[in-house]
Amino acid sequence: MFDKILIANRGEIALRILRACKELGISTVAVHSTADADAMHVRLADESVCIGPPPSKDSYLNIPALLAACEITGADAVHPGYGFLSENARFAEILSDHNLHFIGPKAEHIRLMGDKIEAKKTAKRLGIPVVPGSDGAVTPDQDAMAIAKAIGFPVLVKAAAGGGGRGMKVAHTEADLQLALTTAANEAKSAFGDASVYLEKYLQKPRHIEIQVLGDGRGGAIHLGERDCSLQRRHQKVWEEGPSPVLDVASRAKIGNTVAKAMQELKYIGVGTIEFLYEDGEFYFIEMNTRIQVEHPVTEMITGIDLVLEQIRIAAGGDLPMTQDQVTINGHSIECRVNAENPVSFRPSPGKIQQYHPPGGLGVRIDSAVYQGYVIPPYYDSLVGKLIVHGKSRVECLMRLRRALDEMVVDGIETTLPLFRALVREPAIIDGDYHIHWLEQYLAGQKAD
Structure with missing residues (x-):
């Protein structure tokens, strides 16, 4: 150790x-x-x-x-x-x-999965289902148009070295493609120093589902179920939950075992997350994150496994904490990312926290580094903290989350707490009937009202 x-x-x-x-x-x-x-x-x-x-x-x-x-x-x-x-x-x-x-992982795996084109090729080779698209980088010429026509519009232009929604543009028609390619390439060059872009089929109303994996670097790897991260704004996750409201035991096991097998072949070490779009019963690989995720507490709450502790232990040469058949999913968990932002405009709101009262009670967890009197600086991300709740069922989890949100106090700055208090009462959220575009459509409707 x-x-x-x-x-x-x-x-x-x-x-x-x-x-x-x-x-x-x-x-x-x-x-x-x-x-x-x-x-x-x-x-x-x-x-x-x-x-x-x-x-x-x-x-x-x-x-x-x-x-x-x-x-x-x-x-x-x-x-x-x-x-x-x-x-x-x-x-x-x-x-x-x-x-x-x-x-963390080996440098070769970080580098491999950091290149979105190579990551997609690797996923395909390892038997992970991928989104239909180009086999590599494309240029704004007839080659790109031919690929787009073969895939079928709309298509998504994505930065090869990108992430967080930067260098990503949708082309709904042939007339849109040239501008989308040029704009995405320019954004990619500015943000990542690499103008390479590639094409993928643009799915209409998919879910964003990710599988948590843990590998020992010696050919052993297990999956720890999924998280549904479909509530997003500008490709940034806002609300995560697990298990997903749309997956059953069989589909979870199928995609989880596929991913675990791939990580075994790769001899991956540490924690990692394989992210998918999910539509009409099919999974499509997006990317792999070779690090601990912001939303890792959701998995910890439903599996009882301390991911950060295991990450450290495995890096020091330890074994996996359990075998795949020993992994059990218990109850339901939801995480809300409470940010120091205006809940309508999402304008950052750095400043001094005058009053702070985190909620408590059974099944309520706060991952935060703030305290009363703490000054949120303007130089970094605006995360105040993560409110994570757990219940025996999704219904119980939602009721507990509603209570915890009403109890939480962060005064002196603006936060996104009012947004979550509204979301937890929305029929579509209660029913689990949402997709990756739902939140932005909801927010646009709120502004229109």
């Missing part, structure tokens, strides 16, 4: 990792920018190191500063959390070159 882990992140995920380390008896090092000097993970860690000024590029993305922090404190492993350097293959390689353990 590791002696000391440096947590190369901030906010709620840094605190989440710190808690897992403490339960394993591992010393912790918190790093922080000058803007995060009063952060909760800094206060609770065994040691802390300031690694630079507020901009991420000068602090949380500053690899030399992180290496120096490891050397100063004697840390022997680094946990990257999510975001920042968590899917940076070069960072993993640099740590290895300095005899430091990267708590």
Whole structure:
């Protein structure tokens, strides 16, 4: 086991990792920018190191500063959390070159799955169903038009090195395709330094369903069920739940076993998530995230498995916590991402939290690093915290979530709490009858009213 882990992140995920380390008896090092000097993970860690000024590029993305922090404190492993350097293959390689353990997958797997075109090819080779589309990058010429016609309009133009909805455009007709290709390529170049784009069939009303996997790097891998992440705004997840309201035991086992088998063949190590679009009973691979997900607590609540703890334990050479037939799905869980944003315009709302009261009670969990008097800085993401609830059934879970949302208080800044209080009372949400475009259509209707 590791002696000391440096947590190369901030906010709620840094605190989440710190808690897992403490339960394993591992010393912790918190790093922080000058803007995060009063952060909760800094206060609770065994040691802390300031690694630079507020901009991420000068602090949380500053690899030399992180290496120096490891050397100063004697840390022997680094946990990257999510975001920042968590899917940076070069960072993993640099740590290895300095005899430091990267708590995550092999660099080759990060690099492979970070390239959306290669990831799709790999998924196809491993027997994972994929969305019909181009076999590789396309250019704004007749080749792209021919592929689009073969797939059938509408088509989706996507950045090969992209994510988070950037470099992604829909072409509904042949006349739309040229502009979509050019715009997506320009966005991709600006955001990722790579203008490569590819084509996929655009599904009309799919669900976004992801399978959580855990591998030991030696050919052992299991799946831990699915999460339904279909409630999104601008391709960003807002509400996640598991199990999905639209999957049954047989379909869950089929896609889960397919993914687990693929990860066994890949000899994947650590946690990972295979993301799909699901429509008319069919799964279509989107991408793989080679890190812990923001929404991982949903899986923890329904399986009883501490994913971050297992991530650390496996990185240190441990075995999988159980076999596939020992994995059980118990009850239902929902997570709401409470952001410091205006609930209508979604304009960021940094500032000081004047009053803070997290909800409690059976089956209620808050993953947050804020406290009363904490100032949410304007430099990073606007996540205040994640409200996660669990119930014996989806009905019980929804009622518990409604109660917890009404109980939660975050004053002094604007938050998205009012949005969730409305959503949990919407008939379509109660019935589980929604898709990836539902929330944006709902929000457009609210503005029109």
